[in-house]
Amino acid sequence: MTDMVREYITTVLDKGIRLDGRKLDEFRNIEVEYGISAKSAEGSARVKIGRTEVVAGVKLEVGEPYADNPDEGTIVVNAELLPLSSRDFESGPPSIDSIELSRVIDRAIREGKGVNFKKLCIKKEEAMWMVMIDIYSINDDGNLFDAAGLVALAALKDAKFPKLTKDNKVDYGTKTTKNLPLEKLPISITVIKVGNHYLVDPSSEEEKILDARLTIGVLEDGTPCSMQKGGDNPLSLDEIDNMVELAVKKSKELRKVLK
Amino acid sequence: MSKLLIEERAVVVPGEELAEGMDYLPGNEVIRDGDKLISTKVGVASISGRLVKVVPLTGCYLPKKGDLVIGKIVNIGLSGWRINIGWHFEANLNLRDASSDFIERGADLTKYFNYGDYVVGQIINVSGSKIIDISTKGPGLRKLGPGKLLNVSSTKVPRIIGKQGSMIALIKEYTGCKIMVGQNGLVWLSSDDPNGVILAMKAIKKIEQESHVSGLTDRMKEFLEKESKGLKKESKDGNREEN
Numbered sequence: 001m002t003d004m005v006r007e008y009i010t011t012v013l014d015k016g017i018r019l020d021g022r023k024l025d026e027f028r029n030i031e032v033e034y035g036i037s038a039k040s041a042e043g044s045a046r047v048k049i050g051r052t053e054v055v056a057g058v059k060l061e062v063g064e065p066y067a068d069n070p071d072e073g074t075i076v077v078n079a080e081l082l083p084l085s086s087r088d089f090e091s092g093p094p095s096i097d098s099i100e101l102s103r104v105i106d107r108a109i110r111e112g113k114g115v116n117f118k119k120l121c122i123k124k125e126e127a128m129w130m131v132m133i134d135i136y137s138i139n140d141d142g143n144l145f146d147a148a149g150l151v152a153l154a155a156l157k158d159a160k161f162p163k164l165t166k167d168n169k170v171d172y173g174t175k176t177t178k179n180l181p182l183e184k185l186p187i188s189i190t191v192i193k194v195g196n197h198y199l200v201d202p203s204s205e206e207e208k209i210l211d212a213r214l215t216i217g218v219l220e221d222g223t224p225c226s227m228q229k230g231g232d233n234p235l236s237l238d239e240i241d242n243m244v245e246l247a248v249k250k251s252k253e254l255r256k257v258l259k
Numbered sequence: 260m261s262k263l264l265i266e267e268r269a270v271v272v273p274g275e276e277l278a279e280g281m282d283y284l285p286g287n288e289v290i291r292d293g294d295k296l297i298s299t300k301v302g303v304a305s306i307s308g309r310l311v312k313v314v315p316l317t318g319c320y321l322p323k324k325g326d327l328v329i330g331k332i333v334n335i336g337l338s339g340w341r342i343n344i345g346w347h348f349e350a351n352l353n354l355r356d357a358s359s360d361f362i363e364r365g366a367d368l369t370k371y372f373n374y375g376d377y378v379v380g381q382i383i384n385v386s387g388s389k390i391i392d393i394s395t396k397g398p399g400l401r402k403l404g405p406g407k408l409l410n411v412s413s414t415k416v417p418r419i420i421g422k423q424g425s426m427i428a429l430i431k432e433y434t435g436c437k438i439m440v441g442q443n444g445l446v447w448l449s450s451d452d453p454n455g456v457i458l459a460m461k462a463i464k465k466i467e468q469e470s471h472v473s474g475l476t477d478r479m480k481e482f483l484e485k486e487s488k489g490l491k492k493e494s495k496d497g498n499r500e501e502n
Contacts, residue, residue, distance in 0.1 A: 004377060008405035012453040019407055021457045 006209040013197045027201040030257045034158040043159025047151040051141040054148050056155040059132040073120020073128040077106035079135040086140035104228045105152050108217030112186025112225035119181035127168045142204035145215045149188030156182050186217040186225050187254045189247035200250050214243045218251035267306050271298040277311050286312025320413035320443040322391050326382045329441030332372045340372050345443045348389050356394035377403040406449030411467050413444035418470040433483035434459040
């Protein structure tokens with residue numbers, strides 16, 4: 001984005017308002033829809049934040065546990081930025097942005113102990129559940145991070161274990177009523193810094209002019225469990241403190257959306 | 260015998276036969292195939308006398324000579340600039356068409372227009388091989404200052420401007436914004452009062468969505484009247500003379 005747009009956005013921010021009429025710490029309208037693909041996925045969800053839209057599917061597979069954690073299952077997060085969702089996305093091998101997105105979501109759920117990996121173990125050293133979370137962007141109008149974080153949690157909430165046969169094969173046709181061991185909800189909140197302002201839920205225009213971005217995974221008691229910094233400019237300790245404080249405050253709002 | 264196959268204001272699709280016989284003439288977005296007139300766009304048919312034309316509902320911008328467009332400087336060469344005007348070919352801005360100042364040989368061209376700057380220019384020529392020449396020399400043609408850019412469909416631009424600029428004047432009056440509309444669908448808005456820009460953006464979006472429903476001007480007037488009450492009076496009076 002160019003200097004002229006950046007300059008105007010910053011002067012508007014100085015007046016405490018954003019160009020879509022929101023306050024600096026205001027989210028757009030959030031919609032969550034569960035079970036959008038009940039037939040083919042074990043769990044699925046769609047999240048809209050304003051005009052940003054993402055869908056996610058959870059697939060469960062049986063695999064052999066890793067040698068270093070023989071009594072644990074695992075999660076695998078994959079995010080795909082579809083070319084239809086933005087003019088900046090191309091088809092082909094995963095871009096840096098989509099790898100970053102999936103890893104940030106993975107880290108929040110993994111380090112926040114959202115899914116109890118021990119309970120995903122079927123038999124020690126022999127079989128475990130692998131939770132595959134696939135996230136697709138349908139429309140990118142900014143803040144894919146928070147939308148993807150929400151949709152991953154929503155799809156995990158929606159997921160039910162399929163039936164397991166005697167020799168540990170999966171019968172995808174029959175679902176049980178057992179939910180995944182989703183014990184905590186680590187909510188991802190992205191705070192961006194433009195000039196000396198902190199903004200949540202950036203629009204795609206604001207994302208293009210940001211100085212720095214911090215995505216923070218926040219647990220229910222307000223503890224940050226993961227963090228990822230982006231953008232070209234550095235952040236001081238004080239600035240990070242401010243951003244974390246804002247993220248913790250906003251995470252309470254987003255948590256209500258998932259209830 | 261010549262006869263019309265469609266009614267006035269019918270929605271037509273590409274390839275649809277609009278009229279038979281040589282009495283009817285093809286207008287905008289209509290071609291003649293044998294003795295039939297065929298639409299080349301999705302749009303609304305319009306018949307005036309013997310002329311049959313189609314007003315497109317959607318589609319990309321096609322540069323025409325004389326159009327005022329807003330473009331972004333994407334490259335600087337030895338003798339001018341290349342400008343992205345939202346078409347698949349970049350437009351040329353030659354040194355001699357850039358400024359009424361004398362630009363010396365070997366001068367630093369970034370002093371006039373730098374990478375990423377947005378300019379208002381007029382298309383002075385579209386050649387047969389689609390080389391587009393732009394001029395920024397003339398009244399109102401310039402580099403754009405700080406402001407908000409908005410993308411609209413270029414087919415809706417005539418409705419946003421209105422008859423003799425009536426619609427855009429209406430929006431400017433109620434919101435106190437400086438507004439520049441490019442034929443290529445880029446709109447530049449700026450005002451000291453951000454609420455004015457927000458309202459103007461809402462108004463333009465509304466025009467874009469409702470442009471095909473008749474009585475638009477009255478509805479826009481009503482909408483702006485209602486919504487502009489919260490705006491500060493002084494911001495309405497400011498900024499106007501610059502347009």
